[in-house]
Amino acid sequence: MNRSESNDQTLIMALNSQIETQNNQLFIKDTQIANLQKSNDQLQQLLLYEQQKTTQLLEQTQKEPESKWWQFWK
16 A cells, blocks of 8 residues: 555545544434424423413403302392
8 A cells, every 4th residue: 555545544534533423413413403392392382281271361350250240149
């Protein structure tokens, strides 16, 4: 193996190492993104639930004076 081939092999090994490192980093980033998406979905479901509860409480609050008024006359 001559000097040029040896340098080529060294360069190829270095590039392969960089590719492997970047692939590992991409895997970690993909995992983090998936976890963040799952967390975001859960937060959106919680927000929807809280909005529904708030709406129910507002509706109940609006109905209570009417029912109390009718109860007063009973």
